[in-house]
């Protein structure tokens with residue numbers, strides 16, 4: 001570990017790294033040591049083209065670019081001296097020579113590195129009189145991204161992303177010298193499944209997503225850390241929230257899970273949070289079979305009365321449970337408790353499968369399938385076999401994944417049930433036949449933990465509050481346990497207390513409760529470093 005001195009502070013950094021990489025590795029880059037940079041990105045190859053990262057290194061005759069200068073034992077670096085400041089001013093003047101005066105109408109304003117450094121190192125007046133370069137505006141590069149060529153500073157991050165990360169190579173620098181521009185190859189749209197990441201890494205407002213542009217000024221947004229629930233990879237995200245509404249997902253760096261990327265499908269999945277498809281009212285099927293809207297209290301009473309009658313007439317063995325792989329560990333732990341307290345052993349989880357790739361996207365289209373399995377929920381098919389053989393009369397279902405073609409493919413088999421209690425977030429065919437239907441919260445609306453495919457436990461927190469009454473699955477199940485007067489069920493729902501109890505009851509989850517987890521999560525105690533999908 002070489003020791004170097006940066007602005008009179010001695011630090012130990014990893015060997016074999018460049019100065020920017022080493023400072024990033026130890027968490028100091030832009031977090032104590034400010035070295036502005038445009039072309040360098042921690043997950044892309046080094047380009048060395050923007051020249052903004054120049055620093056003074058003792059013993060070297062000229063300034064050096066920090067992104068491409070290897071650290072050496074005893075290196076003495078200055079980032080705040082006059083020569084460095086003058087270099088930054090020079091680079092900024094050059095970059096601004098042709099840059100349009102678009103800030104007031106640019107969607108990147110407020111989170112634009114060119115704007116930030118122009119304030120710090122830019123000149124107040126231009127020294128050139130020539131007109132600025134006129135290039136293409138509002139160019140659609142593909143279905144997701146719009147390009148403003150005039151704003152581009154040719155850092156080439158987007159080009160390297162498509163070559164090095166997705167391997168699709170749609171983008172290139174065309175022409176030479178001051179005629180250089182970024183373009184897609186003729187007839188090759190930018191349409192890979194990760195295309196929207198180029199807008200995140202573009203340091204200026206040249207690349208913007210069609211989905212987010214002009215929806216809201218970014219300074220009105222709060223960034224709430226969370227986890228994408230689109231598949232079992234559990235990519236870390238920031239939810240951009242204003243006025244109790246989610247406007248976008250952005251990747252949140254976690255080198256053990258998603259580095260600095262998310263897939264386009266996961267990014268767009270925020271639309272499901274406030275969609276018109278959300279369930280908003282508890283329903284109970286009245287005597288003639290017509291669903292009637294009611295209160296949570298009445299719906300839970302009705303569910304409890306039905307279950308009680310079944311236990312009294314046929315025994316708890318005819319009741320089964322299907323857990324949701326979208327629910328949190330705390331919800332699922334509570335479900336397990338309820339089923340155990342009822343005295344039923346028939347329980348499982350249905351997990352919808354879909355396409356996967358080698359970068360992030362996993363086949364299991366749920367955020368907590370691994371958590372459900374770790375908490376003892378086996379394959380839902382065993383429950384369905386029992387149902388087919390006539391051994392189940394009452395079913396409590398969380399979510400509607402069981403309707404997928406790989407499991408039921410429809411509701412027919414469920415119509416023979418004496419009692420069907422459904423906890424769900426969105427409308428599905430289940431509501432046509434459910435005896436009791438209870439609307440529950442989605443991940444963006446609650447506290448809890450999720451276990452990803454590599455066994456990493458990560459926490460979520462509410463970013464928005466539903467505009468209607470919706471409870472955590474765990475709260476519905478706790479209230480149901482109370483209505484059934486079951487022993488061993490808590491008196492009220494307290495997600496933090498449940499998280500602690502879960503960690504105490506399951507050694508794998510020890511130290512992985514809500515209060516103990518850091519923002520980047522922690523692997524289950526049993527997770528091997530070489531488990532599929534594990535990267536650290």
Ligand code: SF4
Nearest residue numbers: 152153155156158202
């Ligand atoms: S479009 Fe953005 S990311 Fe691509 S080269 Fe230009 S400034 Fe860099």
Ligand code: SF4
Nearest residue numbers: 228230231235263266
């Ligand atoms: S890979 Fe999965 S978890 Fe990651 S962003 Fe895509 S859908 Fe979400």
Ligand code: FES
Nearest residue numbers: 037050051053067
């Ligand atoms: S960040 Fe070093 S030259 Fe661009």
